[in-house]
Amino acid sequence: MKPPKFEYYKPATLEEALNLLEEAGDDGKIIAGGQSLVPIMNMRLASPKCLIDINGLEELSYIKNEDNTLKIGTLTRQSDVEQSEMVANVCGLLAEAITQIGHVQTRNRGTIGGSIVHADPSAELPLALLTLNGSVQITSKDEVRTVAAEDFFITYLTTDIMPTEVLTEVTIPLMEEKSGYSFQEVARRHGDFALVAAACHMTVDDEGIITAVRLALGGVEAIPLLIGDAEDILTGEQLSDLLMEQVTESVEMESDPESDLHASSEYRMHLAKVLTKRVLTQAYERARG
Amino acid sequence: MAKKIRPDGKEKVTGRLKYLTDLAFSNMLYGKILRSPYPHARILSISTDKARQLPGVQAVITHKDVPGLNGFGIVTPDQPVLCKDIVRYVGDAVAAVAADSVETATRALELIHVQYAPLPVLDSPEKALEEGAPLLHPNGNVLHRAGFQKGDIESEFAKCAAIVEETYHVPRQLHAYMETEGGVIVPEKDGSLTVYVGTQHGFKDRFQLARILGMPEEHIRVVSSPMGGSFGGKDELNIQPYGALLALSTGKPVKIHQTRQESIRSSIKRHPMKITMKTGIDQDGRLRAHQTTIVADTGAYATLGPAILDFAVEHTSGPYMIPAVDTKGISVFTNNGVSGEFRGFGGNQVTFALEGQIDRLAAAIGMDSVEMRRLNIRREHDLGPLGQQIAETNGALDVLQSAAAVYAEKKPSSQNQDRWKRTGTGMAITMHGGGLGFGRMDPAGGRLSLKEDGKIEISFGFEEAGQGILAVIETITTEQLGCAKEDISIMIGDTSLVPSSGSTTASRGTSMVWHSLQRLKKPFLQKLLTRAARKTGTKEGQLSIGPGGIWENGECRLSFRELASEQAPIVISTQFDFPVSPDPIDSAHFLYTYSGVVAQVEVDLLTGRINVTELHQSLSAGPVVNEMGYLGQIEGGGVMALGYTLMEDVIMADGHYVTENLDSYLIPGIKDVPFNLQVKAVESLPAEDDYGPRGVGEIGTIAVAPAIANAIYDAVGLRVSQLPVKPETVLKSTEERGVLHGSQSSNSGGN
Helix, strand or coil, rough: CCCCCCEEECCCCHHHHHHHHHHHHHHHHCCCCCHHHHHHCCHHHHHHHHEECCCCHHHCEEEEEECCCCECCCEEEEEHHHHHHHHHHCCCHHHHHHCCCCCCHHHHHHHHHHHHHHHHCCHHHHHHHHHHHEEEECCCCCCCEEEEEEEEEECEEEECCCCCCCCEEEHHHHHHHHCCEEHHHHHCCCCCCEEEEEEEEEEECCCCCCEEEEEEEEEECCCCCCCHHHHHHHHHCCCCCHHHHHHHHHHHHHHCCCCCCCCCHHHHHHHHHHHHHHHHHHHHHHHHH | CCCCCCHHHHHHCCCCCCHHCCCCCCEEEEEEECCCCCEEEEEEECCCCHHHCCCCCEEEEEEHHHHCCCCCCCCCCCEEECCEEEEEEEEEEEEEEEEEHHHHHHHHHHCCCCEEECCCCCHHHHHHHHCCCCCCCCCCCCEEEEEEEEECHHHHHHHEEEEEEEEEEEEECCCCCCCCCCCEEEEECCCCEEEEEEECCCHHHHHHHHHHHHCCCCHEEEEEECCCCCCCCCCCCCCCCHHHHHHHHHHCEEEEEHHHHHHHHHHCCCCCEEEEEEEEEECCEEEEEEEEEEEEEEEEEEEHHHHHHHHHCCCCCECCCCCCEEEEEEECCCCCEECCCCCCCCCHHHHHHHHHHHHHHHHHCCCCCCHHHHHHHCCCCCCCCCCCCCCCCCHHHCCCCCHHHHHHCCCCCCCCCCCCCCEEEEEEEEEEECCCCCCCCCCCEEEEEECCCCCEEEEECCCCCCCCCCHHHHHHHHHHHHCCHHHHHEECCCCCCCCCCCCCCCHHHHHHHHHHHHHHHHHHHHHHHHHHHHHCCCCHHEEECHHHHHHHEEEEEEEEEHHHHHCCEEEEEEEEEECCCCCCCCCCEEEEEEEEEEEEEECCCCCCCCEEEEEEEEEECCCCCCCHHHHHHHHHHHHHHHHHCCCCCEEECCCEEEECCCCCCCCCCCEEEHEEEEECCCCCCCCCCCCCCCCCCHHHCHHHHHHHHHHHHHCCCCCCHHHHHHHHHHHHHHCCCCCCCCCCCCCCCCC
């Protein structure tokens, strides 16, 4: 199918894009990689009247390491991040998550910002951003504001971003030494949205005592879900089967996955627990080196 | 054998090939079809006034506008082109619109007001067979019964050491061809009609359209090739009648190209079947009695439902010699989507059940399953499964031996790196009939011409659906005539230009091309050489055909162009029938192909996910014509069957499609393809075999599901009796039996 008719603008500067967005109001939509938006338009699930194409805004495409913070421009292609040696060195979780997004072809086109603002509850980047305690920079004609990932996702496909705003940058605080990570998911087929995805980022001391941990799950709620209890249960301890059991109990308490054609709620819950153990184990092993 | 690039390959991979849905004509309109929102309802009224008034709408048609027979169906025309009083499934067409744009046509559909009175929905064969169930057709809800009996079933069961009884459920599979149904229908100035719509049998479409339109067949030209895939799904009419009616009523070309959602709603699918098999084996491992009941959900209309059931019945005992067989099949009308032709034609369903039985029986008497198959396998001179004489080959044993060697090598399952994973190996074999079977008109034919431009034109009424018939024609023609591929031009898929060759179906294309060339070659070459002798003044005996033209003493004496110039074309035609058994047994086949499949799976006990890591297929189908085409058919067929086994199911609830598109109906992607995918052709045929290469369009799809199912049992002890095998089912079964923690016990209860 083809999308319904729309107006198309290709601004030369961010300022121009923001002006267009302001004018279009609720009718406007930013298009970047188009890997989510175009299918939705083709299926006629959305019919924005006005598309503002930011693909020309090269200044929004960059990967920087500044002040121990990874900064990625919104227009940076997922494959650029995937292939970045710097990202692999300083933020392995993100690198690992990216390889699991869709297919090579979609990653070549899909952008970092695009996947995050689309906010599919089982998508990889929102989950990675949450797990890494990242934040996003949001720009409108009038202001630039920063929102933590924990506050950014509201519900299915809905974020804190307003129609006149553009997500311009993603920032991620970098890993400490002696830290480990893991990102794993189960999808019905390779490249499909995950039935459940899990991510963990963990730091340990020389004795193997966990000093910090963040665990989050995708696909079990309307937004990526941070399992706050994991921090309480695991901090100050060495990872053990008993503690992992406790974490999975919290997972069960806090998540409420839905049933659909692809999997029942029970199966998703089962996967959430299995993946929780897998990412905790792998992150711990990696952190201990 | 050198790998030959298919003649249509370059145009396809570069995207230059124009499919029929890519065609555009000036003044072309766009058609849309209004289909029933109810699976079963009475039509009280149809009002098209508002739709007609919409600017841009050029025609709105209903049952009143069908000049001829308001019905279609390859064998029985029981499906209304446009429903008048009753709709029987959600794909039933009620009206159609032609407009200036797709958007306007779509909008117009919304303005057609149809009043329905919903009727009880028969959404399963069981409901349709209940006493007092509403009758979907004048003759009731049973489309067809078929059966086969031989031997004394009860006394043979009495001799058995073990009897296994199991009920198998197989799903409704979508063909999922890349190009959905579509094309353009053009009214010509002389009052005739040209139908550019992909189909598997242009002449049959022409026949059906003539009947619907009340037009002589000669006034209809069907251009039916190339197609972006079919797999059996485009053998029946789809959008042609609507395009034709709209084109005739507007006098303008009308294009219809269904969306994927429209396609899923209206297209035929593979028959879901419930198959109960009770099979007995004696203590020596000999199969003695085999009793089968098949219940097929054929959906709302007949199409090829009867033939598919007949085929399933014939293939119920596969390549095994069993003294007593008792098979009963019933194909039942329901208000579900229409089931019809699909690569494998009923063989896939019964083979899944049969090969599941074989593994269970071997286990039941503690015998090696390969050995047990060998003990019961048909031999070269054995009669066919319906007691008919068949073309004698040792194909069944050949593929069994070939697969057994692979199986022996793969069987000792390696230790998995992860303690929560298990590896298993499984095997299955099958035989599959080609052609339509005894008692069904199965004419074939072809034509060779030396045209004025010096090209040797080879012409068939077949269609290229991606299966590689063009490559087969090119290879066989050049090999048989001795000329080069540059010397020939291939003409197919246009009823105004080609001879009738029968349907592009039933694995018959390759066979029929080869048989045609056997008949055409001699008289054609004779005529060429006679003319060449006259032109060159050389004796015929010294001349031969070679690349580029006529050769003498290792030199090309006369090019084909010179040979053709200033003279009438040389034309040789042939018409014949697909070879059938000399025994007059209805629907029995004569030419069979055989396959032996070994699958290896890795099962994750924590997620229940199955990964097919290896798939080895051994085939016996005579000589390989075109290696790339052969591999494409077998590998592609294997992957299609893998989807059937692990993920594909067109789910319906209360007569409505639940899986409406390819986001919910999943087919395998490239990463689901087994990493180790092997095809082995056992090409040998008996010296006296007269039938040449057999078609391999279907055989690659048939024994894959049971091989995977048997591998799953080997890995985790789960007896699979329902497809597709879902991770949740595997997980539940393995958790219940504590497979992860070592206490692995088999679960004969199945899933």
